[in-house]
Amino acid sequence: MTLASLHTLSNGVRVVCDPVPGLETAALSVVAGRGARVEDAGRSGWSHLLEHMVFKGAGGRSAQEIVEAVEGQGGQINAATGYERTSFQARTLAGGLDLASAVIADLVQRPTLDAGDLVREIQVVGQEIAEAADTPDDIVFEMAQEAAFEDQPLGRSILGTDASIGRATPQALAEWRAALYAPDALVVAASGAVDEDELLRLAERDFGEAAGAPAPPALGAAFTGGRRTAAKSLEQANLVFLLPTVGVRDPDYFALRLYAEILGGGMASRLFQEAREKRGLAYAVDAYAETYSDVGALGVFAGCAAKDAAELAKVAAGEIAAMADGVTEAELARAKAQLKAAMFMARESTLARAEQAAGQVLLFGRPLSPAEIAEQIDSVGAADLARIGAAVLEPRRAALSALGPKGALKAPDAFERALFG
Template sequence: MVTTQTCKNGLRIVSEHIPHFHSIAMGVFVNNGSRDELPEENGITHFIEHMLFKGTESRTAKEIAREFDRIGGDINAYTSKEYTCYYAKVLDHHAEHAVTVLADMFFHSQMDPEEFDKERQVILEEISMTEDMPDDDVHEQLWRVMYPENSIGAPILGTAETLAKFTPEKIRDYMDRHYTPANTVVSVAGNITPALIEKIETLFGLFEKEESPKKYELPNFTSGYSLKNKETEQGHLCLGYPGLSLNDPDIYNITVLNNIIGGSMSSRLFQEIREQRGLAYSIFSYHSAYSDHGTLAIYGGTSDEQMAEMQQVILSLLKELKNGGITEQEVTDSKEQLKGSLMLGLESTSARMSRNGRHELLLGKHQTYEEVLTQIDQVSLEKVVDLLEILIEAPAVSIIRPKEASLV
């Protein structure tokens, strides 16, 4: 059972007690991601994520890593377009110590100028690494095409130009504006004790900062294209279409639709492009849902000589599906696959912690697994076809091809 309590300062603690587990997963979720940044701030949220691991007033970066190694635990973090998460997983009897270290990182990061400059270089290398992997870079280019005038289309890592302007003072100012109690959720799952919850409330329930209301501008989807030529063996293609938000009542309908298109090994794209035609090793689709919108994307990687054929097959398959090609059996199979994935996720404290934290942060509510299964069962062929008709129109296109190649 998932329970939520709100501290006096507005911070929320969401917990799921699983007594038969011997581990505890914990995460500090901040409702702040790259889409909260101004153009000149692009990448600052991700920079903060890195700096919180670089030492506090009482622990060096090496000591933070060593403390988790000593207790056989894991600690990490990630930045998304809408939120940031700092998380750890440890044996239950080490949980209070682990959350103490997380709180120390969260509240007492030193922002040492020397470490600051080192980490700037580390992130520049991370950006270069992404650019060196065209199967990752093509997705970044797609977001720029889909949302050229909105911060959600900007890269999470930022750019060399924006990173060069960050200072410890700018970081602290940004954190003061965005790392606030009402913007923060602490999620724990596993063999939780009352003492652990009290510890979390003591560590996180007292800090006070003035709240800054969120002012998201609804992204307007753009059907454009991008071509990038670089030294690469394969060509890489992404097609993007509008999707649905997390709160949309059709969210499970589009999840089923995605499974049918390219979200599984039995999907139309995988079977036709890889199994039947041998055009690609990697071919798939995915749906990304956010608080106010979503995106349905398709990716394929193939030789430059086969790029045009692969793109044409993808578009033909989508047209076939729109013309009544989806079957009742495909919908039924996709629903069962979705339910299986959900239930298998229950076996991981990390998955439960993450799910609960995101739902509290972005939705402010929690559904029981039975309620979710009921909603999945209500998905119908008619609803899936209706969504297909609405969403699959002119796509945004991103292509990375070997140098000297031209646009498909």
């Protein structure tokens, strides 16, 4: 198996080469290890707004010319902003990395940031904010996030607010860009039909002169807990229950992932079997781990009839409480198989490989091999999951959100009473 290699340019930009023999396509991911988590309240949403703005013009190309150049060679280009990173992605045919690297380098380092474009893009992002507010299974997660990390960057929407993005100016965004995409936080990762010597040449050409003063480091986050409820005329109740847990760098990270899988990660999970198959309380119900570098949350999401919301909350609390008593060997083996399968299936996508490698470099300083990750998964035992189960209950704190008909708003109380007494 060919392993990804890591190189560092003289200015601190790191480069990951992950060749996959036999492919006719390649993926390039340029990831900045900063996102909405480094924003203060006054600049909430600026990282996402900046990601939009760089596509309006960069390196002498207009917005139309940027996409026409990439698509003219059969490629695709996109970007995404998260709490802890901003990613620029291109998929190309073999031989297309030269153009993809040049275009993304322009986006990251030489955006036009025109004042007229900014006025229009603030309107566009405003519509994105409005669209999210009209989508119940988007806003219920934002409500829970706000309750979990109150008055912290992790508790604010990545999109920001109309007021905060309205404060942005071209000059202020230019300064924000220099901090957000500074070379100390940049990783250039390519996977697929990639030649290592060519990639290093392109990285040096396009990112070797990248400069900028780093943004202030993200402050540590604390899970505060709380609740957010809103009555709304909907067909279903939308519920999210969050409990505090570990982050990605914690040694118990894979134990957490396996815990969430057993609790509600698939059709054989405890929640799915109890809430849907045995009781018919919900069509959609699942558990998940929402993790950041240093902190995380164990989450349960459900959509159900308002009349069943309180009962479903009790069932969810009961299954979480039961997890602290231990899991069976069969459950643990199934969860391990599912987690490893998800990892290996994702690696069949060159873009997923490039994104994963860049994320690992930002978190751990190097790309991790699949064998290394599989070994960590296999090393988790039932006692590790019992420790996770006890740890999520010990603080006696939860972040709870409910959105829907008035009857649904009883669910947070029902969950807390059932779990904490």
